[in-house]
Amino acid sequence: MERLESLRDDDPVIYGTIRGELNRRRTGLEMIPSENHCSHAVRQALGSILTDKYSEGYAGKRYYGGNEFVDVAERAAIERAKALFGVPHANVQPYSGSPANLAVYFALCKPGDVIMGQSLPDGGHLTHGWKASVTGQFFKSVQYHVRPDGYIDIDEVKKLAEENRPKLIWVGATAYPRGLPFEELGGIADSVGAYLAADISHVAGLIVGGVHRSPVPYAHIITTTTHKTLRGPRGALIMVTEKGMQKDPDLADKVDKAVFPGLQGGPHDHQTAAIAVALLEASRPEFKEYAAQIVKNAKALAAALTENGIRLVSGGTDNHLLLIDLTPFGKGNGVFVQEALDQVGITTNKNTIPNEPASPFYPSGIRLGTAAITTRGMREGEMKLIGRMFADVISEVKGYQLPEDKKQRGEYLNKFRAEISGSKRLAGIKGEVMALCSRFPVYPELEVE
Ligand code: DSN
Numbered sequence: 068m069e070r071l072e073s074l075r076d077d078d079p080v081i082y083g084t085i086r087g088e089l090n091r092r093r094t095g096l097e098m099i100p101s102e103n104h105c106s107h108a109v110r111q112a113l114g115s116i117l118t119d120k121y122s123e124g125y126a127g128k129r130y131y132g133g134n135e136f137v138d139v140a141e142r143a144a145i146e147r148a149k150a151l152f153g154v155p156h157a158n159v160q161p162y163s164g165s166p167a168n169l170a171v172y173f174a175l176c177k178p179g180d181v182i183m184g185q186s187l188p189d190g191g192h193l194t195h196g197w198k199a200s201v202t203g204q205f206f207k208s209v210q211y212h213v214r215p216d217g218y219i220d221i222d223e224v225k226k227l228a229e230e231n232r233p234k235l236i237w238v239g240a241t242a243y244p245r246g247l248p249f250e251e252l253g254g255i256a257d258s259v260g261a262y263l264a265a266d267i268s269h270v271a272g273l274i275v276g277g278v279h280r281s282p283v284p285y286a287h288i289i290t291t292t293t294h295k296t297l298r299g300p301r302g303a304l305i306m307v308t309e310k311g312m313q314k315d316p317d318l319a320d321k322v323d324k325a326v327f328p329g330l331q332g333g334p335h336d337h338q339t340a341a342i343a344v345a346l347l348e349a350s351r352p353e354f355k356e357y358a359a360q361i362v363k364n365a366k367a368l369a370a371a372l373t374e375n376g377i378r379l380v381s382g383g384t385d386n387h388l389l390l391i392d393l394t395p396f397g398k399g400n401g402v403f404v405q406e407a408l409d410q411v412g413i414t415t416n417k418n419t420i421p422n423e424p425a426s427p428f429y430p431s432g433i434r435l436g437t438a439a440i441t442t443r444g445m446r447e448g449e450m451k452l453i454g455r456m457f458a459d460v461i462s463e464v465k466g467y468q469l470p471e472d473k474k475q476r477g478e479y480l481n482k483f484r485a486e487i488s489g490s491k492r493l494a495g496i497k498g499e500v501m502a503l504c505s506r507f508p509v510y511p512e513l514e515v516e
Contacts, residue, residue, distance in 0.1 A: 068514045069107075086515045093509055094501050095412030096453065100269065100388040100436020101241070102414075103298045104443070105341075106348060107512045113300045113341035121333045125160075125323060131333075140340040147346035148304050151275055153283050156307040156319035159342055160326050160334040164268050164292040167303035167326075168194040168202070171264050171288055172235070174318070174325035178205045181233040183261075185219065186210040187427070188419040190243035190390075192266060209233060213421045217244070217381025221251045228259045238282070239266025239290075242418050242434050244365075244384040246280060253285025253310075262314070264288045268303075270386055272296025272438070275349050276358020279386060287311030287318065296361060296387055296438045299345025302338045357441060361387045364437040367447040371454020377461060380420050380432065391433040392420050396461070399425030399469040403483060404433050407464045410493050412500040413456065429469055429476075443507035452503065456496050463492050 075082040097104070117137065123130040126138040126145075141159060148157035161167035176182060182202070184195025189212045193200040196208030209231045214220045228236065238252040249265055256263035265282035271291040273279035282289055289306040293299035305326065307319045315321070327334070348354060362385070369383040372391065380390040393400045401417030408415050420432035435457075440449070464487065470479050487493055 069512050070514050082515075089510060089513055089515055091412075094504050095414060096500060096504065097439035098413055098415050098435040098437070098453075100434055100438065101292075101295045102436075103295060103438045104509050105294065105298055105300060105345065107510075108348070109298075109300055109341045109344045112344045113337050115337050115340065117337040117340050118335070120336045122336055123327060123333045125327070137336045137339075140336065140343055141334070144339050144343035144346060147343055147350065148306065151346055151350055152289065152306055153281070154289065154306040154308050155312055156322070158305045158323055158326050159302075159339050160331060161290075161303035161305060162331060162335060162338075163301055164192075164266070164290065164303045165194050166330060167290045167292075167305050168192075168237075168264075168266060170305060170322065170325040170330050171290060172202060172206065173329045174321040175262055175264075175288075176206060176234050179207060180235070181207045181209060181231050182235045182237070183209045183211060183224070183227060183231070183233040184237035185240055185243070186212050188423040189213045189421050190240040191237075192239065192241045192268075195237040195239070195266065207231075213243075213381075215421075217421060219243070219245075219248055221248060221255075224252060225255050225258075228255050228261065232259050233261045235262045235264060237264050237266055238286070239264075239268065241269060242388065242390055242432075243269075244379070244381050244386060244388050244390055246385045247282070249280060249282040249285040253282075256287075262287045262311075264290065266290045268292040269295050269388060272298060272349065272354070273358050273362065273386055276355045276361075278358050278362045283308050284310065287314055288322065293342050293345055296358065297345060297349060298357075298438070298442065299349075300338055300341035302335070302342050304342070360446065361437050361441045363447060364441050364445065364450050365389060367450035368435075368437060368454050371451045372457060375454055375458030377454075377458055387438050388434065388436045390418060390420060391435070391457075391461075393431050393433065393461070394420070394424060396465045397431075397468045399429035399431055400465075400467065401430045401433055402469070402480070403464045403467045404461055406484065407460045407487055407493060408433070408457070410487060410490075411456070411460060411496040412504070413453075413460070425469065440507075443504075443509055445503075445507055449503065449507075452499075456499060459492065459496055463487070463490060 144159040185191030187197040265286035293302040405417040418434035419430040
């Protein structure tokens, strides 16, 4: 049993924070699709003494002494990543997904080069060339979109690639409920001589589990975070495929140099070790069952939501993620639904939808996912119940409308918060959420008073 006594005695503020977060997680449903509950073993490696080490460089080629044990951990992480994904090269040092993607730019592009990625409101990531990101400002970014049916517009990608001849094309997303079209975008990248980088952060665990197609035959480079469906600690990997090595035999070396010394200093060795543990866990047969169940649960939840009259972008899901389209209830109403869901203990995030009629801060969608609730052991029966609870929460707040006048929004939101805090219906749903959570405990090894 882990009791965190030292922390309790040393720092009551941080101890209290962890206790509060533990209670929040135990009594609520984590349904942000980029979150999960990693294992006790992963957290033991992450909380280990390896955090005290400096090891700039790579295994066997460090700028500091005393790395004989850190080298073992880093080599284990590399070999496990290579075996799991079927690639000849892996770099396990990126601090997180955005630095990993920046390293890809640094390895392949010069400022001003043309790059292409999926537009943010269409489900793409900031680092795939969105205008607010350095990647949309230091490079000439061309953004592609989804069609009205919610699927990536392959014809548009082809047309834009032919017109703009990009150096690098990204495939990958943060809010895309359908299978990623690696083969189609690989063909387009090849036809214009571009590199294809697949950012599989959201679906890495599904790929490993065999329930999402793999980018390996089609992409030159693959990046992924390690903490979403892959269920590891925060962190990231960059992998180079055989196809990438054939296009440029120096690609692995360029990627390694871009990470260190290009963008980062010392790797976070505790994080590397925890990634190694997570990759080992992901190689076990039970992880395949877990990945398959994530998708079954997402499909069951999509069916339950649809039966309860909720509209989904693209009409459903192929992966772990769903995107609720709230436009039948008004524009920019994600904030009301997110906050009402928070109140009942269901954590999601407001999100833009394709052709967003409002704004990224007041978007018209809700993004949710099934990775963490599947880790707790929930299955299709629980998804039916959760789908009905979502519909009830949405119905409770559907009358609220975001004021057009920005100056009125703060006051309106305060009134909304005061009103929903007294809602008996929401209080009833919170009771149902807590009863459900008590049947599926998380972090049983933690005992924090
Ligand atoms: N913040 C991640 C997500 O929620 O999908 C992407 O960076």
